[in-house]
Amino acid sequence: xxxxxxxxxxxxxxxxxxxxxxxxxxxxxxxxxxxxxxxxxxxxxxxxxxxxxxxxxxxxxxxxxxxxxxxxxxxxxxxxxxxxxxxxxxxxxxxxxxxxxxxxxxxxxxxxxxxxxxxxxxxxxxxxxxxxxxxxxxxxxxxxxxxxxxxxxxxxxxxxxxxxxxxxxxxxxxxxxxxxxxxxxxxxxxxxxxxxxxxxxxxxxxxxxxxxxxxxxxxxxxxxxxxxxxxxxxxxxxxxxxxxxxxxxxxxxxxxxxxxxxxxxxxxxxxxxxxxxxxxxxxxxxxxxxxxxxxxxxxxxxxxxxxxxxxxxxxxxxxxxxxxxxxxxxxxxxxxxxxxxxxxxxxxxxxxxxxxxxxxxxxxxxxxxxxxxxxxxxxxxxxxxxxxxxxxxxxxxxxxxxxxxxxxxxx
Ligand code: FES
Ligand code: FE
Numbered sequence: 001x002x003x004x005x006x007x008x009x010x011x012x013x014x015x016x017x018x019x020x021x022x023x024x025x026x027x028x029x030x031x032x033x034x035x036x037x038x039x040x041x042x043x044x045x046x047x048x049x050x051x052x053x054x055x056x057x058x059x060x061x062x063x064x065x066x067x068x069x070x071x072x073x074x075x076x077x078x079x080x081x082x083x084x085x086x087x088x089x090x091x092x093x094x095x096x097x098x099x100x101x102x103x104x105x106x107x108x109x110x111x112x113x114x115x116x117x118x119x120x121x122x123x124x125x126x127x128x129x130x131x132x133x134x135x136x137x138x139x140x141x142x143x144x145x146x147x148x149x150x151x152x153x154x155x156x157x158x159x160x161x162x163x164x165x166x167x168x169x170x171x172x173x174x175x176x177x178x179x180x181x182x183x184x185x186x187x188x189x190x191x192x193x194x195x196x197x198x199x200x201x202x203x204x205x206x207x208x209x210x211x212x213x214x215x216x217x218x219x220x221x222x223x224x225x226x227x228x229x230x231x232x233x234x235x236x237x238x239x240x241x242x243x244x245x246x247x248x249x250x251x252x253x254x255x256x257x258x259x260x261x262x263x264x265x266x267x268x269x270x271x272x273x274x275x276x277x278x279x280x281x282x283x284x285x286x287x288x289x290x291x292x293x294x295x296x297x298x299x300x301x302x303x304x305x306x307x308x309x310x311x312x313x314x315x316x317x318x319x320x321x322x323x324x325x326x327x328x329x330x331x332x333x334x335x336x337x338x339x340x341x342x343x344x345x346x347x348x349x350x351x352x353x354x355x356x357x358x359x360x361x362x363x364x365x366x367x368x369x370x371x372x373x374x375x376x377x378x379x380x381x382x383x384x385x386x387x388x389x390x391x392x393x394x395x396x397x398x399x400x401x402x403x404x405x406x407x408x409x410x411x
Contacts, residue, residue, distance in 0.1 A: 014365070017403055021370035021396065025357040028201040033406075034304035040409025041287050041402060042067030046148070046155040046168050048289035048298060049073045049084055051312075053152065053188040059103045059118055063087055065300045066158055071144060072097045073154065077105045077118040082149065084156040085120045085141040096141070101192070107141070116141050151180035153289075171251035171383060175283045179291060182267055182278070183316025189296065191328065193310040196337035200350035202288070202301035203402075205309055208349045209290040209297060210248065210258045210282045210394035212240050213371065218348045222340040240389045248393035250376075252383035254286025254401025256394035278327075279314075284394060286401050294327045295335050305354060311335055311342075369395050 016024045016033075027033055049064040050073040061074035070087040087095045089109040096107040096116060106123065108115045115124035120141035128134070146157040148165040153176065155165055166173060180186045198205075208214065216223065216237045223234045239246050239260065246260045261280030283291040290297040291314075300308040313331045315324050334341040357367075372391020379386070387393035 016406070017369075017399060018366070021368065021373055021392075022366035023369050023399065025360060025365050025367060028203060028354070029304060029357050029360075031304045034201075034301070036406060036409065037402070038067040038301070041405050042301070043158040044162065044405060044409065045159070045287055046146075046157050046162060046165055047287070048153060048285065049156050050082075050154040051152055051187070051189045051296070052082070052149060052154060053186075053190060054101065055082070057103060059105055060101075061097065061104060061118075062101045063097055063099070066144065066156055067301060069158070070095055071156065072107070072141070073156075074104075074118055079119065081119070082147060082154060083119060084144045084147045084154075086144065088142070089114055090122065090139045090141070151176060152186055153180075168253065169285065170253045170255065172253070172255040172257070172283065172285055175257055175281060175291075176285075178263055178267060178281075179279060179314065182314070184318030186317060187294075187296075187314035188317050189312045190315060191313050193298075193312045194331070194336045196309050196311070196342065196346070197302075198307055198309070198346050198350045199305055200307060200354040201304060202299050202307040203398075204350045204353055205297075205299050205307060205345075206284060206288070206290070206398055207395045208345050209292055210256055210284055211349075211392075212246070212248075212258060212260075213390040213392070214349065216240070218344045219341060222334070222344070225340070243389070246389040248372075248387050248389060248391055250385040250387075250393050250397035250400075252397075254284075254398045256284045256397035258282045258389065258394060260389070278316075278323075284398060286398055293330055293335055295331060307350075311337070369399065 014024060016027055043066070047066045049071065050062055054062055055073065055075045058075055058080050059077040061072055064071050064073050072085050072087045074083050075081070076083055087097050089096050089111065091109065091112055091114050094109050094111040096109045104118060106115055106117055113126040114122060117123050120143060122136045122139045125136065144156045144158060145160040146162055148155055150165050150169060162168065169176060223236065227233055245262055248256065248258045250256050259281045261277070263280060266277050266280040278294050279291065288299040290299070294314045296312045296314055298310040300310070302308055311331070313327050315327060331339070333339050336342060369392050372387040372393060375391070376385045376387045376393060385393060
């Protein structure tokens with residue numbers, strides 16, 4: 001589909017995405033589109049904020065974002081309930097929680113000292129003779145409208161009318177279930193996260209997370225190092241081109257997966273744990289959560305050309321020391337911010353694309369996202385579209401949903 005052909009003022013408008021999948025580079029560089037996608041996409045969907053293993057004890061908290069909006073995610077010190085509250089003091093707006101993670105029975109604002117319980121009630125106001133008719137009970141931290149957990153993965157939504165979380169996740173639940181079944185009670189995010197910042201649009205990281213097409217080019221130096229170490233050439237290119245078990249699937253709802261092995265042969269069934277044997281797929285959950293290798297990746301949009309990325313190793317509960325160490329070493333060597341993979345992707349996939357997209361005149365405005373479009377296999381009943389490994393099926397999956405939400409929000 002395309003956006004409508006005219007703007008509100010009646011002027012001709014160029015489409016954001018054409019029917020034959022030319023993508024207007026304005027979606028990566030126009031601040032007004034960024035502002036619209038915060039309200040139309042990030043404020044209308046379920047956004048991942050935490051895994052329950054990050055806040056196991058009463059009082060444990062972390063800070064997170066719904067789009068750009070700062071929230072505190074915690075387990076109430078008294079009831080143990082999971083809260084997601086705006087990280088904003090009701091007095092004059094200071095963020096009351098400054099740390100990434102911690103444990104606290106209360107939050108005290110650093111500006112004038114208003115104090116909130118871990119469930120958000122306003123419990124203390126210094127010099128409280130300063131107001132007429134002051135009702136502390138309505139001045140607590142504001143809870144976001146919707147919070148739900150799916151098998152340990154906690155999502156929040158600013159839209160009270162968003163569908164129930166399992167319905168929203170749809171076909172992606174099969175893959176989340178696979179991850180939640182790992183080890184002896186699912187993965188733990190106990191080693192913390194690496195955070196990286198890049199100067200480019202958030203959607204570039206989403207598109208890159210499931211893009212087997214780039215791997216043998218962008219990461220050639222990595223494949224060369226592996227060859228030096230092992231004496232064997234990588235089978236990557238051959239698999240991408242010919243292995244029928246390697247495929248990209250649009251799961252519907254903006255979610256997508258790239259399978260590079262059979263689920264039946266992996267995870268807890270695998271004897272040797274290696275990348276592709278533990279979690280044999282990369283997964284995008286619309287709009288900003290992904291799984292890559294044995295890592296959870298969370299993308300936070302900051303501005304049209306600044307993005308934060310959090311990367312957490314997923315350590316299966318009860319896994320032996322060798323498996324845990326393997327996952328952590330993979331994180332350091334390849335996926336983490338100073339690993340071979342991330343540094344390649346940031347330079348080639350994000351910096352250079354951001355640079356290139358500065359060229360904007362008529363046809364130079366459009367990139368091509370049509371790879372494999374003609375050979376997508378559509379299954380109407382399942383709500384999926386399947387393509388070959390190097391096809392741009394996952395990118396079209398998220399952009400389809402993105403465009404629907406952008407258009408719906410503008411009506
Ligand atoms: Fe928080 Fe004043 S802004 S106490
Ligand atoms: Fe990459």
